Amino acid sequence: SQTIHQWPATLVQPVGSPLSLECTVEGTSNPNLYWYRQAAGRGLQLLFYSVGIGQISSEVPQNLSASRPQDRQFILSSKKLLLSDSGFYLCAWMGLRDTQYFGPGTRLTVL
């Protein structure tokens, strides 16, 4: 069966510090992968998605970037965090019937 992992689970970072969030998927090959941010107040914002190794589509211009160095690994990064980067970051993969399956999320607080 497929599982999706995210780490860390929680993170508190100062403004201006770098960021690296990791997402890995097990039990499937060449999945479409997605990064979302959920700000307080619940709406989901699609940040990036990838259909294969090295391929990244950016949805929203911002100071974040994504990379896919391996088939089942998706990384979200920033060189310098802003206060507005705080939120709940969710990774997802796409399965049958275009259904997206989500990881447990990373709670990021930028102080």
Next chain:
Amino acid sequence: GEDVEQSLFLSVREGDSSVINCTYTDSSSTYLYWYKQEPGAGLQLLTYIFSNMDMKQDQRLTVLLNKKDKHLSLRIADTQTGDSAIYFCAEKANGGATNKLIFGTGTLLAVQP
């Protein structure tokens, strides 16, 4: 552009039925989905419905699809306190031409004991 709308909040008593509503804009959507998010957790797929269906039932969950009005609803029978969560509906963006889903803003379901 594409948009998926939901009411923000619903309060019900334990044992009653809950009905969460959603309207979408893309009439060519192939699948529509319902997700549940408990506090501090990721989204969990509850159910989905194919666009050529009007209804789908899965235990306590009933999904109704009105394609004419672009209206989707999720009915939870015998609502329990464990059903308290945020519920999201979603449709495939661009009628399936892309790999993206469009999510509603979520409905917070509060179940009173």
